[in-house]
Amino acid sequence: MTRASRKSTPRDPVERACELNDAAVAAYNQGQQKKAERLFRRALRLLEEAEGTDSPDVANIINSLAAIYENRCDYHEAERLYERAVNIVKDLDGDADVERLRLQSLANLGRVYRVQGRYSSAEPLLLRGLALAEARFGGECLETATALNDLGMLYKFTARFKEAEPLYHRALAIIEQQFGSDHPALASIYHNLGGLEHARGRYRRGEPFARRSVELRERAYGPDHPEVAADVAALAALLDGQGKYDEAEALYRRALSTFERVYGHKHYEIAVNLNNLAAIYQARGELAEAEKLYKEALAIKEKILGADSIEAAMTANNLGVLYQIQGRLEEAKAMYERALMIFEKALDPQHPSRVACRDNFEALIDR
Numbered sequence: 001m002t003r004a005s006r007k008s009t010p011r012d013p014v015e016r017a018c019e020l021n022d023a024a025v026a027a028y029n030q031g032q033q034k035k036a037e038r039l040f041r042r043a044l045r046l047l048e049e050a051e052g053t054d055s056p057d058v059a060n061i062i063n064s065l066a067a068i069y070e071n072r073c074d075y076h077e078a079e080r081l082y083e084r085a086v087n088i089v090k091d092l093d094g095d096a097d098v099e100r101l102r103l104q105s106l107a108n109l110g111r112v113y114r115v116q117g118r119y120s121s122a123e124p125l126l127l128r129g130l131a132l133a134e135a136r137f138g139g140e141c142l143e144t145a146t147a148l149n150d151l152g153m154l155y156k157f158t159a160r161f162k163e164a165e166p167l168y169h170r171a172l173a174i175i176e177q178q179f180g181s182d183h184p185a186l187a188s189i190y191h192n193l194g195g196l197e198h199a200r201g202r203y204r205r206g207e208p209f210a211r212r213s214v215e216l217r218e219r220a221y222g223p224d225h226p227e228v229a230a231d232v233a234a235l236a237a238l239l240d241g242q243g244k245y246d247e248a249e250a251l252y253r254r255a256l257s258t259f260e261r262v263y264g265h266k267h268y269e270i271a272v273n274l275n276n277l278a279a280i281y282q283a284r285g286e287l288a289e290a291e292k293l294y295k296e297a298l299a300i301k302e303k304i305l306g307a308d309s310i311e312a313a314m315t316a317n318n319l320g321v322l323y324q325i326q327g328r329l330e331e332a333k334a335m336y337e338r339a340l341m342i343f344e345k346a347l348d349p350q351h352p353s354r355v356a357c358r359d360n361f362e363a364l365i366d367r
Helices: 013-029 033-051 056-071 075-089 096-115 119-137 142-157 161-179 184-200 203-221 226-241 245-263 268-284 287-305 310-325 329-346 352-366
Strands: none
Touching (some): 013 033, 013 056, 096 142, 119 142, 161 184, 184 226, 310 329
């Protein structure tokens, strides 16, 4: 007995793309980034064929795909994709979902510019995002809180501390009004408030903010989540600044263990923690171990951000200080000159990092 032949009905490509997108999001949330990338790319091809290359659905997939590259610290590819998403949505007319997509795209591109130290490129995007959020959704909405937080982070990195602080507090008030005082969404703001006090050198004032961020996020996600590790590392930096080296080191080690498990050994977060651990060893007089850690941190930063990045300059300056302590004055001079050249191109004259490096260099020359 033979089976009767039946003509198969082709599946709707947009429906299939949505299924692939959902599967990609699930894979990403489970840490399966390579699988997520493959699924996002398949969904993207289907949507481009079905809807064209400039539809909001295409921009949405592109943002998700770019996030994978950003998470890998492949900032150049993330930037390319985020720029494409911004260009797709910049002239679209649509409902609230399209406006949220526009906000997300601006924030994503602004953030990846900031991470690369391209502060003058990031600021207009983040200002546009805040203006759009307030005009479209109102001054007390979550979209506005997110935009305030993003702009506050940029101002912290550019040492505009007095401008950053009210942005953070306004974002905090909006989220508390929406969700209450114990919601994990508050953790990012507390983390950033602690980071702001760290940048100001007010370590004791920042510690309660950092502890609150760890408490909220750990309660929500458990102790081994990478966002909890970032909070733990931020707390360690504030303790380190107060000379509480043993507690700080334990927290740095805890954060590193999580970051290495989740991201591997060549990630921005790992470089930052290695740099900070090196400073602890330097403060204890364990200079050989400090040098080893600084060099590891510098190599990672050079690989993912470039040898002329602000982050690489910060670690180069720290190495210069270490070499000066050891009496290796020519090596110290080379590191200071390298760092100062980068800072003078990228940072305002009164930025704390630029001032500190210039002071270090001038003290060496005087010596």
